Amino acid sequence: MVLRDLLMVYRLQREAVPLCAEAWLAARAAPLQLAVHQLLVADGAPVETRVLRKHAGGRSGFVQLRLRPPRREVDLLFIAPALREDGVDALWEELLAGVAAWAAQRQVLRVYAAVPLDGPEEVLFRRVGYQRYAAERIYQLRGELKSNGGQARDEGLSVRPERQRDAWGLRQLHAAGTPLRVQQAEGFANGGAAGRFWQRQVWGRAQGFVCEQGDLLHGHAVLCQGAAGYWLRLMVRGEQPAVVRALLAGALAEVSAPKQVYCAVRHYEPASISAALLECGFEVAGENALLVRHLALQVRPALEELTSRLQGLAGASYNRTLRDDGEVSPCQPAWHRHGCGPIL
Numbered sequence: 078m079v080l081r082d083l084l085m086v087y088r089l090q091r092e093a094v095p096l097c098a099e100a101w102l103a104a105r106a107a108p109l110q111l112a113v114h115q116l117l118v119a120d121g122a123p124v125e126t127r128v129l130r131k132h133a134g135g136r137s138g139f140v141q142l143r144l145r146p147p148r149r150e151v152d153l154l155f156i157a158p159a160l161r162e163d164g165v166d167a168l169w170e171e172l173l174a175g176v177a178a179w180a181a182q183r184q185v186l187r188v189y190a191a192v193p194l195d196g197p198e199e200v201l202f203r204r205v206g207y208q209r210y211a212a213e214r215i216y217q218l219r220g221e222l223k224s225n226g227g228q229a230r231d232e233g234l235s236v237r238p239e240r241q242r243d244a245w246g247l248r249q250l251h252a253a254g255t256p257l258r259v260q261q262a263e264g265f266a267n268g269g270a271a272g273r274f275w276q277r278q279v280w281g282r283a284q285g286f287v288c289e290q291g292d293l294l295h296g297h298a299v300l301c302q303g304a305a306g307y308w309l310r311l312m313v314r315g316e317q318p319a320v321v322r323a324l325l326a327g328a329l330a331e332v333s334a335p336k337q338v339y340c341a342v343r344h345y346e347p348a349s350i351s352a353a354l355l356e357c358g359f360e361v362a363g364e365n366a367l368l369v370r371h372l373a374l375q376v377r378p379a380l381e382e383l384t385s386r387l388q389g390l391a392g393a394s395y396n397r398t399l400r401d402d403g404e405v406s407p408c409q410p411a412w413h414r415h416g417c418g419p420i421l
Contacts, residue, residue: 082128086112086139093157094198096190098215098365100143100154102339103303108155111141124154127175129168136164140172142180142188148264151180153190160197173205181372187264188372194364207368210262211343214351216359218338222329223358234295234319236327239285246294247287254312256345262369286327288313288320296320298328306337311350321353343367 090108095101111124123146128139141154156172158165180188192198194212203209239247252260288296296313309328313320332338340359342350 080116082126082139083109083112083116085128085130085137086126089137089139089157090155092159092161093155094159094192095155096153096192097143098191098339098341098363099301099303099308100152102215102337103301103306103308105303105305106154108139108141108157111154125179127172127179129172129175136162136168138165138168138172140176142176144185149184149186150264151176151185151188153188160201166201169201170205173202177206177370177372185372187262188370190368191365192368194366199366199368202368205370207370208262209366210369211259211345211367212364213341213343213367214364215362216340216342216351216354217362218329218340218358219360220358222325223356233290234288234323235290236286236288236323239287239297243287243294247297250294250297250312250314253314254346259343259345284328284331286324288323288327296324298324300328300331302336306339307332309338309340311340311342311346313347313350316347316349318349318353321350322357325353325357 087109093108100106108126112126115124115126123144124141125144126139126141128137130137136158138157140156143152143154144150145152153176156169158168160166160169176188188207190202190207191213192202199209283299283301286298286300287294288298294314295317296311298312299310301308311321311324313324329338339362340354342354
């Protein structure tokens with residue numbers, strides 16, 4: 078992107094479709110603001126703006142994405158214009174194809190996006206290679222938090238800030254409550270840090286809280302503070318409403334008014350989370366489909382050469398103790414001819 082593209086981003090940003098709920102709701106990062114930051118920081122900017130001028134249909138558009146170093150992953154942030162006119166779907170397809178090519182050149186493994194559930198945006202994304210791996214419902218806190226901390230104390234639950242020594246317990250909690258397909262989509266099953274839930278690549282400050290009873294962790298909360306609000310994620314071991322309420326009370330004690338508070342709950346997570354949120358004053362604000370596109374990386378020539386050599390060595394080596402008729406050579410010891418090992 079160059080300086081002259083800023084005018085087009087400014088003109089189209091009112092039509093931009095947000096593709097990352099955390100960035101849009103909690104940070105209110107506008108496309109023009111991100112594009113200016115990219116120009117000022119140059120090659121060190123984590124945000125990339127891809128511009129397409131005068132598509133075959135006569136429309137121009139852009140797509141913005143954010144890198145998540147050190148993980149080889151990308152979050153799509155905005156795409157414009159919206160799917161309201163004929164020909165825009167072809168523009169989107171070309172923009173997303175450009176993102177895939179750009180990401181593959183930088184050895185990115187996965188590209189993520191969040192779009193309205195079962196909407197035309199999801200249909201188009203799936204047509205160009207994206208897959209839905211989960212769905213989430215977004216809740217917004219209306220008014221004051223309605224909490225019952227006394228019940229949590231009666232059940233022996235305590236909430237404290239997350240510590241380094243909690244890493245193993247949190248990994249177990251995440252693995253137990255997350256379907257394998259989601260772990261694979263978010264890189265956890267492939268040696269990742271623990272999926273997007275644990276990533277601290279956020280638009281501001283992040284705090285972690287754990288709910289424990291004795292030495293056992295029953296729940297985890299991450300509160301991310303952005304310029305316009307807070308983004309909350311909860312994870313609970315099974316159906317435990319008291320744990321959810323305790324985590325909400327502990328995490329939201331750090332919230333400073335009058336910022337908005339949002340909480341995302343995925344479809345596979347315990348129903349007690351949604352029920353507790355509604356009891357505590359949250360309301361449903363929307364539903365998103367979480368999409369991912371896996372990118373195949375080109376095998377390096379050196380690796381191809383090494384593989385070829387290993388295959389050649391494997392083909393050249395054979396068992397010299399076997400004759401052409403499959404019998405063991407008589408020159409071998411008796412224990413070898415009878416197919417058993419030596420007695421030690």
